[in-house]
Amino acid sequence: MPDVLFVAPDLHGGVGRCVAFIVDALPEQGVDSALFLLRSRNREYPVGNPKVTRALPVIESPTKLRLMLPLAFMRLVAQIRRDKPAIVCSHGLLCNMLVVLARKILGGTFRTVAFEHSSPAIHYGASRMRRLKCWLVSQTYRRHDAVVGVSRGVKEDLVSMFPPLRGKVHTIYNGVPLDNVRRQGAQRPEGGTTTPYHVVAVGRLEAVKDYATLIDAAALLDDPGIAFTILGEGSEHAALQRRIDERPSRTSVTLAGHIDNPFPVIAGAGAFALTSIRESFGNVLVEALCLGVPVISTDCPHGPAEILDAGRYGLLVPVGDAAALADAVRRLAYDGDIREQLAARGPERADAFSLERHCRNVIALFQPLMQRGTP
Secondary structure (H helix, E strand, C coil), X not given: CCCEEEEECCCCHHHHHHHHHHHHHHHHHCCCEEEEECCECCCCCCCCCCCEEECCCECCCHHHHHHHHHHHHHHHHHHHHHHCCCEEEEECHHHHHHHHHHHHHHCCCCEEEEEECCCHHHHHCCCCCHHHHHHHXXXXXCCCCEEEECCHHHHHHHHHHCHHHCCCEEECCCCECHHHHHHHHCCCCCCCCCCCXXXXXXXXXXXXXXXXXHHXXXXXXXXXXXXXXXXXXXXXXXXXXXXXXXXXCCCEEEEEECCCCCHHHHHCCCEEEECCCCXXXXXXXXXXXXXXXXXXXXXXXXXXXXXXXXXXXXXXXXXXXXXXXXXXXXXXXXXXXXXXXXXXXXXXXXXXXXXXXXXXXXXXXXXXXXXXXXX
């Protein structure tokens, strides 16, 4: 009988990483936890907690997942009925909605906490199903006992768009296992670079990451002393490679693909760049800060500016502005003082987003709900 049952779509992507971290960390703090996943994925983040249930086999197709969702939901209801957790903590709109339905079926014998990892105004507002998703949020989140936004911006969006949530929404930043990042970063990378100044980006090759702007910045730099490497895979790979080929520059851009441990590459870089159109938090920024690597990020909604404290711990540039990004890279490449200042400040700032602090904040939210008993 776990204290907390976490419910998530899968262990893929940023949400999957966050869930894997907390599910493994809470038992070490005396909070028994289990995990229910709607599906398996081909490339998942590892989780050590043995209490993991996968409702469905490996499913990569969103259409197939939608067809199989009733089965996953029935298995979720069965697990909650069997395990009788004190709290069910769900992540993402789909799971947040399913947990509300499960509580209605089971009679409300457990408390629920919904985590929102996306900015509603940006993420749902840009969706083709904007009205439906906003209606689902309004109907679903007010029925949870507590709602968590992973940044102040996400919380403010929720309260602004859905006023009945005021007083129910909390901000709890994601937690990063900093010691683990440092340990992995200390491993010697398989390859090295002779480039005087190496800028690394890590993330899915998708439109929301806007690596097109990074490629355009490289073309503007046209500096043989600077090179970019992008680690990751995704649907934009071919389009990005064409963009590189069409914009010859002495500042090279390499699409290096996915690697299981990117931290030695990040640790050996002169700077880390994040060019996203939106980032509700931005775990990878914390990881780069932890490794003492100067950071450049777009000032996108909402996480980066909060992590970098409005530019105190890294350089912020406007979204989609290749010239501003090129200027920021040039500044770091040729200004040793600013590089040293940012490198020195980074690890201390990363401590504010440690997994240990995240666990303390989550436990502080959970404890009153566990003590309140059955409604």
